[in-house]
Amino acid sequence: MKLARSFYARDARKVAKALLGKALVHIDGGVRRAARIVETEAYHGEDDEASHARFGPTRRAGIMFGPPGIAYVYLIYGRSHCANVVTGTEGCPSAVLLRAGEPIEGCLHSTIGPGNLCRALAIHRDAHNGLDLESDELFVEDGPAPRERIIASPRVNVGFAGSWAEKPWRYTLQGNRFVSKPWPD
């Protein structure tokens, strides 16, 4: 069953943990592509120096200041798309980056790593940024609670963020082989 906006309207760290084990679904022109989410990262507040929201509501990151339950998809390094869900309350910028998944259905590529996950599910900035996750095209489906333990560790590739780089806001399912490198301790 599709998750409702109220699911996303909570602290990004809570949402990031709650997303583990659920299915990210893209109905791609009638073809269903889905992956079980096994790795997420929370970006929380304008003070978070690792977040795109650190410069305020700019053209790219402005969406993080808006209502929850919206897709935030951007292009990184000119080659990879990254999919996020906007969380929390309007005015307080926050989002959860979907970093890896376990293939369920219709996957076109490896689902390990944020850029690969988008490629596997055919998620693109131009088609999906700003899309409502209560739409019938892109959404997250509820599912049974994961059996694996949840591990919290520092976020990946945010060394530029000073002390914010140490926040343990990356969440992974322990022992799952689809978690990306670097593997947490």
Place this chain on the structure above:
DNA sequence: CCAAGGATTGGC
């Protein structure tokens, strides 16, 4: 306008 650098990936 220009320069710098990035929430990555894959190849050497």
Place this chain on the structure above:
DNA sequence: CCAATCCTTGGA
């Protein structure tokens, strides 16, 4: 380890 590749951002 490092380059690819283009978009976003801040500053002149």
